[in-house]
Amino acid sequence: MNLAAFKRSALIPTSALAALAVGIAAPASAGEVVQPLAHSISAAMAQDTASATYPMTPAGAAAWVDMVEKDMLGYSIRASRIYWVNATYITPDTDAMAAEIGAEGTTKSVDYALEAAKYAQVPGLDAEVARKLDMLRNMIVLPAPTTDGAAVELNEIATKLNSQYGKGKGVLNGEPINGSDIEAEMGNLDRTPAELAEMWASWHTNVGAPMKDDYARMVAIANDGAKELGFTDVGAMWRSGYDMPADDFAAETERLWQEVKPLYDSLHTYVRTKLNEKHGDAVQPATGAIRADLLGNMWAQSWGSIYPLVAPAGAGDIGYDVTDLIAAKGIDEVEMVRVGEKFFSSLGFDPLPETFYDRSQFTKPADREVVCHASAWNIDQVDDIRIKMCIKKNAEDFTVIHHELGHNYYQRAYNKQDYLHLNGANDGFHEAIGDMIALSITPEYLVQIDMLDRERVPSADKDIGLLLRQAMDKVAFLPFGLLVDKWRWGVFDGSIAPATYNDAWHDLKREYQGVTPPVARPADAFDPGAKYHIPGNTPYTRYFLAHILQFQFYKAACDQAGWEGPLHRCSFYGNEDVGKNLNAMLEMGASKPWPDALEAFTGTREMTGTALLEYFAPLQAWLDEQNKGKQTGW
Template identity: 60%
Template sequence: MHKKLTAALLLGTALMLPLDAAAQRATKKNAEAFIAKVEEEKKAMDEEGARIAWARATNITYDTSWLEAKASARSTEKAVEWANEAKRYDRLDLSPELRRKLDILKQSITLPAPSADGAASELAEITTRLGNTYSTGTIEFEGETVPQNRTETLMRELRDPAKLEEVWTKWREQSKPMKEDYVRMVEIANEGAKELGYDDLGQMWRSNYDMDPDEFAAEVDRLWDQVKPLYENVHCAVKYELNEEYGDEVVPLDQPIRADLLGNMWAQSWGSIYDLVKPEGLEAEGVDIGALLEAQDYTPLKIAETAEGFFTSLGFDDLPETFWERSQITKPADREVVCHASAWNLDSEEDIRIKMCTEVNADDFQTMHHELGHNIYQRAYAGQDYLFRNDPNDGFHEAIGDMVALSITPAYLQQVGLLDELPSEDADLPILMQKALDGAAFLPFGLLVDKWRWQVFSGELQPDQWNEGWWALREEYQGIRPPNDRPADAFDPGSKYHIPGNTPYMRYFLARILQFQFYKAACDQAGWEGPLHRCSFYGNGEVGAKFNAMLEKGNSQPWQDSLEEFTGTREMDASAMVEYFRPLMDYLGEQNEDRSCGW
């Protein structure tokens, strides 16, 4: 999975002067003056903070980490000050635009610190330490020191259950030391959320969706119910094929699947084990994008150029020259960096970049399209007022790139010269199975990461229950289990970047739903009449123009309005995803008919 680093969360030197006595009065005029002052000063601070964060992410040292911690502390202090000031205007009758800006100030802090002296600094030091622990972690495997990004490669490539268990277990040793810091971080951030008027940090996160937080929790459960049958069919088929490969001792049919056997460090996407779990009836072969890239001597740079070409084919401008000069496209050999892929806009205007450790494979080919989707979005809303330069629902940003990835069809690969001949229709099911092993398999993981955090933030799970609660959710939603008994001091959630990185994760679940909803709308606009999974809107300028019109709105209106403008409906809906995978669901339903599914 991949994230957009929001520069607004990383502010720099606090330039804003204290409000004078007149400004303290809650009047419409003072609210307007307050917002005008915030927007001017926040832009400058965000850029400074983003440049410091970029320096640390692309060169992890004591000094860059120190700088980021200081900038983060200042940013948190200022963000909390602004949020508390915004509350003063809650009872005024204001324009929808002004009210929305005030709400954004109150709700957009990921980790609020209370106003007590030293709280913001302590929180910043903790979060920087957690991030560095993750990014610089290594394991020893077969006589070599293996960095974090290569552990992921091993989980994709290894087929020996004993070696998979070894790599899986050793990486989780790296997260044990995080727990003490995480406990303290939760305490501080919860205090900050309560100071802003929320019950806890989880409620604060759920309040950021233009709907009641309890209604939002019910909404994601409704969406999960729509796609659960798809996931259960894929899970059942995979379990039986793994049983054929490894036998009853490793994959007993009456238990959840071992988490280390699914081709991914966190069992969040399963595409890497397609060769093991392809149902026997699928004789045709899908498209091996990695092999196509290697055959044509693709480089990481050429992957980026190809992804750029997708967007320019829709009518978007070329990426600026500074993108190519300043991005980190491959992993530097001479320093520690954060390899987790992310897209950045450092000045909230034209200084867009990506940070990746790109390798020539199918995953990174799709990831590059995804990350450039973030950059295109960032560029599109750069003309909005500063507080509106974001997405209206954090699932939108992730869905934009994911939507484009769906358009990486055999037809698209042929159009860009990677594929000579289109596969026959017999290859549709293998291609859908490959995509389901990533897209559908991800759904419960995308849901449960924040469900776990909501329980942590509310106190429903106490620290001594955190790991047990994590695996209870993973079994309930994913039907997986750890490969061995977890020790009492384990902190397995910390093995996933977004936990120590404090990135809300519900955005990725929502993105999986929205990407298909956006994709179907684009295909409908393009006049596509065939099976949904074969549609590619590459080269369609009309779709690009309507798409850009939605992107340009940024966060200036509720997400329901933006969704309606592009798709014609105000409700998130997983039916497009179900339609996309319908041929596979029907096939797997027949295959699983006499099997003991579930866990």
């Protein structure tokens, strides 16, 4: 799946709807504030009820968790229906409904997290009850402490930061330019280095810098909240959601990065050489770091836009285009979805319910405003699964459909689990499953579903171009996917102080990505704020994990199917043994620690980048040949 599709795709969580998942930190709509009086009354009532009905004993804790799961299930179904209507029929009234249900979810998540922290201290807890209590404590991304006024202040800051980002503008040729337009222009190959530098610097300065003081205050408040929940800081709280000690998880992500770093280094060296050839030493030196604004993306996280600058000679024409194949077959938007369904049916999965086709949004209605951002939903946590898209009859949306259906089949597979287990094994699994399915759209698969004639299958000499194009998104993303949260972990634990926020950010970008700003940055700038997920308080490590796991899942499926060719050309379409094994992992949901789920499908309990390296092995060999005599690293 290319990064453009990846960025458009989203999963609507089953066990933690938007309001429950983000708690105080991100209200359902801008301006929605949890009133402190309402919160304190609710918390007091919850505490009185809990102490009377659910004593601080192992049995009391188990009964309390059971009560919470029943309550949250009922809430999630009501909330899902409201959020669906709001997303597919945007009016002031549906906005108000979504804000109201979001406020209710915020209060629930805070109250239950605080109570869970108390029950977690009870000696002799059943292991599964203890695990569920940890899930409840981790349900809030930014926890507010119980100090009077803290919840309101934290909510106001989070809302303000989101609003500042949404209203942010950069400058191009002296004229203001909004966020979506400036992102597109960063990938415009006709822009000069001076124009790229102007956009990069203005966006980071205008959007990020005003946030710095508020962000530091938000960190301080949220850390107090994390301590009330029993964590040393917010970063430790985030890392504790992976069925291992927080520090062990940090070490695990670094181990994975070191596995795949040689491939990234080879790609970096090759791309740097091509940029040097185009721009000259004065703009991009032949050695050292790459100028961040030259890579076709504001954050240098995806390099696909500049693929034409680095493409091997003759590699661009692969002999077919999926968009053209869709047109030639006369496939409409709904039929594109049915083609995706057939992929899963061929693996032995049950057909989608007819309600899926009756209730999903496949195209943009002409009579109302809707959210077109692709997403997968399970409204009733059983079988009312849907996707929400504004499908275009092109290759990108053909891929996105397969990705979103991957989420839906995962949701349906684990629908018999307890409420708190209605989710992926860890937060990287859901995205990885969607992307694993998207990886399966190979020429062989297109032949098998009668969309491509076998004589038009690209020859092996086209593989390098195909792999390089994928690597410009999937491999280029890896270090950025890791460093965003490494920076935040340092901010939350205090090792990165406000005075060094910006220097630490660019130090990490240079260390991991090998990129450098196009212009000098003052130490009091706040360039991290120019990336949505920082002011939006969205944990980011899940995307790094998904980029590793998707290849691990894909290789496991290909091995089980007995595929003997190059991994990147594998198709396991029609193999019911693969489907049976895959379902064994999917149906576990979050009921077991993620190593158990991983082992159920791949046979190993360890995440590894070796499958990604095998997938791109022909490309790395080619890159290393091209890079002979060049300095690797920065």
